[in-house]
Amino acid sequence: MSLPASPPSAVPATDAPSPPAALPAHAREAWLRDEIERVLAFAMIGQDLQSFVDADYTYRYVNARYALYWGRAREAIEGRPIAELFGDDVFARHVRPRLDSALAGNEVHYQATFDFPAMGPRHMEVSYMPARAADGRQIGVVARAHDVQALKDVEQSLQRAHALLEQRFLAQQRFIHILSHDLREPINTIVNFASLLREHHAPQLPPQAQRWLGFVNAGGRRMCDLLDDLLGLMRLERSLPEFADVALDDVLQDVLDDLQSACTAARAQVERHPLPCVRGERSLLRVLLQNLVANALKFSRPGQPPRIRVFAEETADAWKVCVEDNGIGIPQAKLDAVFELFARLHPRSAFEGNGMGLAICRRIAQMHGGSIHVDSALGIGSAFRIALPRRGAGEQAQEQ
Amino acid sequence: MAHIERIMLVDDNEADNVYHELILRAAGFEGELWIHETGESALGQLGRASVLPPCLILLDINMPGMDGFEFAAAAAPLLRRHPALIVVMLTSSSSPQDHARATAMSEISSYLTKPLTVSSARALIVGGASPGRH
Numbered sequence: 001m002s003l004p005a006s007p008p009s010a011v012p013a014t015d016a017p018s019p020p021a022a023l024p025a026h027a028r029e030a031w032l033r034d035e036i037e038r039v040l041a042f043a044m045i046g047q048d049l050q051s052f053v054d055a056d057y058t059y060r061y062v063n064a065r066y067a068l069y070w071g072r073a074r075e076a077i078e079g080r081p082i083a084e085l086f087g088d089d090v091f092a093r094h095v096r097p098r099l100d101s102a103l104a105g106n107e108v109h110y111q112a113t114f115d116f117p118a119m120g121p122r123h124m125e126v127s128y129m130p131a132r133a134a135d136g137r138q139i140g141v142v143a144r145a146h147d148v149q150a151l152k153d154v155e156q157s158l159q160r161a162h163a164l165l166e167q168r169f170l171a172q173q174r175f176i177h178i179l180s181h182d183l184r185e186p187i188n189t190i191v192n193f194a195s196l197l198r199e200h201h202a203p204q205l206p207p208q209a210q211r212w213l214g215f216v217n218a219g220g221r222r223m224c225d226l227l228d229d230l231l232g233l234m235r236l237e238r239s240l241p242e243f244a245d246v247a248l249d250d251v252l253q254d255v256l257d258d259l260q261s262a263c264t265a266a267r268a269q270v271e272r273h274p275l276p277c278v279r280g281e282r283s284l285l286r287v288l289l290q291n292l293v294a295n296a297l298k299f300s301r302p303g304q305p306p307r308i309r310v311f312a313e314e315t316a317d318a319w320k321v322c323v324e325d326n327g328i329g330i331p332q333a334k335l336d337a338v339f340e341l342f343a344r345l346h347p348r349s350a351f352e353g354n355g356m357g358l359a360i361c362r363r364i365a366q367m368h369g370g371s372i373h374v375d376s377a378l379g380i381g382s383a384f385r386i387a388l389p390r391r392g393a394g395e396q397a398q399e400q
Numbered sequence: 401m402a403h404i405e406r407i408m409l410v411d412d413n414e415a416d417n418v419y420h421e422l423i424l425r426a427a428g429f430e431g432e433l434w435i436h437e438t439g440e441s442a443l444g445q446l447g448r449a450s451v452l453p454p455c456l457i458l459l460d461i462n463m464p465g466m467d468g469f470e471f472a473a474a475a476a477p478l479l480r481r482h483p484a485l486i487v488v489m490l491t492s493s494s495s496p497q498d499h500a501r502a503t504a505m506s507e508i509s510s511y512l513t514k515p516l517t518v519s520s521a522r523a524l525i526v527g528g529a530s531p532g533r534h
Contacts, residue, residue, distance in 0.1 A: 211418070212418075215414075215415035215418065215419075218415070219415060342462070344464035345464050345465055346464050346465070347412040347437040347438055347463075347464055347465075348412060348413065348414070349414060349437060355464075
C-alpha cells in the first residue's frame with residue numbers, strides 16, 4: 001500500500017503512536033505496518049466525511065464516504081486543490097477563511113449546506129482540527145463533516161408546525177375577541193331594549209306581543225349566559241392553571257354564600273363535612289364546586305326540598321370530593337354523556353341551562369390532574385365525585 | 401297535488417315552535433298542528449294513535465334526551481308502515497356532517513336550516529306530501 005506523504009504524522013505530536021521501545025527492529029516495522037493499517041481503517045470507515053488538507057489547500061487524503069458524496073474516485077480528489085471541488089466562489093467565501101483559522105491553530109466548528117454532486121444539497125456539521133507534525137509545525141487540517149440533513153429536515157418540519165400552531169393560536173385569540181366583544185354588543189342591545197320595552201310599554205302591548213317580547217328577552221339572556229360560559233371554557237383551554245394550596249372548606253363556604261338565596265328559595269338542606277386542602281387554582285376549583293352544588297339545587301324533584309351532602313373520601317393517591325343530592329337522578333345510559341359539551345337531558349321548560357356546566361367541571365378536574373365521575377339512581381339522586389391527586393408525602397413533610 | 405293537512409313540530413325550543421306556527425299559518429297552512437318539546441313525547445303520540453293520518457313532521461336535531469336522529473331511527477318502523485308520514489329536518493345546525501347524516505337516513509325526506517321562511521314553508525305545505533323519501 002502506498003502511503004500519502006504526511007498523514008501518518010498529521011496528528012498532534014503528543015498523541016502520535018509509537019511502538020513499544022523494547023521491540024526488535026523487524027518487529028517494530030511490523031508493528032508500525034499494522035498500526036498504519038488500523039489507523040487507515042479507522043479513518044476510511046465511518047459515517048462521516050473525512051479529509052486531510054495541507055497548508056496549500058490541497059487534498060492529501062479523503063475517505064470513502066468523502067469520495068461517495070462528491071461522486072468521484074478517491075484518486076480523482078487526492079492531490080487536487082479544494083477549490084476545484086467546491087468551486088472558486090464557495091471556496092473563497094466559506095471554506096478558505098475557516099481553513100486559515102484552523103491552519104493558524106484553532107479548532108473550527110460550523111454548519112453549512114453544501115450541494116454535493118452525488119447527494120444534492122445536504123446540511124453538514126463540519127469540524128476543522130489543526131494538525132501538527134512531530135516538530136510542532138502546522139502541516140494541515142483534518143476535516144470531518146457529519147451529515148445532519150435528516151435532523152435539519154425534522155427541525156424544519158417542527159418549525160413549520162410551530163409557526164402553524166402560533167398562527168392558529170392567534171386566530172383563536174381573535175375569535176375569542178370577536179366573541180367577547182363584537183358579539184356581545186348586539187346581544188346587549190337586544191336584551192337592553194327588550195327590557196325597556198317590557199318595563200315601559202308592556203301594558204300597551206297586546207298579550208301576544210308581550211309573549212313574543214318575553215321570547216326576545218329570554219333568548220337574549222340565554223345568549224349572554226352561553227357567551228360567558230363559552231368564553232370561560234375557551235380561557236380554560238388556553239391557560240395553564242396557577243397552583244397553590246387551596247383549602248376546599250373555604251372554597252365551599254364562598255360557594256354556599258354565593259348560592260344562599262337560591263338555597264333558601266329551594267328550602268335546601270346542605271350537610272357539610274370537612275374537606276381537604278389540595279393543590280390547585282382556587283378560582284377554578286370554586287367554579288367546579290359551584291357548578292356541582294348549583295346542579296344539585298336545580299335538578300331537584302318536585303315537592304322534595306334538595307338535600308345536599310358535601311364530603312371527602314381519602315384513597316391512597318387521591319382525594320375524592322363528593323357532592324351528593326336527592327334529586328331527579330340521571331338515566332344509566334346518559335351517565336357519561338352528561339359531561340359532554342352542550343349535553344342537555346331535559347327541555348328548557350323543565351330545567352334552564354346550556355349544557356356546559358359539567359363539561360367545564362370535567363375540564364377543570366382534568367387540568368388538576370384529576371377526573372370526575374357520577375353515580376346516579378333515577379328518582380333517588382346523584383353523587384358526583386371529583387378525584388384530585390393528593391400531594392406527595394415528601395412535599396407535606398417539607399412544609400411541616 | 402294534495403296539500404298537507406297535519407304538521408307535527410318536534411323542537412325543544414318553545415320560542416321556535418311559536419315562531420314556526422306563525423310562519424306556517426302565514427304560508428297558508430290551515431290544518432291541524434301538533435307540538436312536542438321532546439322526541440319521546442312525539443314518538444309517544446305517533447305510537448298511541450290507532451290511525452295515522454298523513455302528517456308532515458318538522459324535526460329539530462339538537463334536543464335534550466332523544467335527539468332528531470335518534471327520533472328518526474326510533475320512528476323508522478312506523479315510517480315504513482305509514483308512507484304518508486314525512487319527516488323533514490328543521491334545524492339551526494348548518495354543519496355539513498349533520499346534513500350528510502340526515503341525507504344518508506332514508507327516514508328523513510329533506511333538510512331545512514332555520515329560520516323557516518314563509519316561502520320555504522309554502523313549498524313544504526304544497527309539495528311536502530309528495531313522495532320525496534328516498
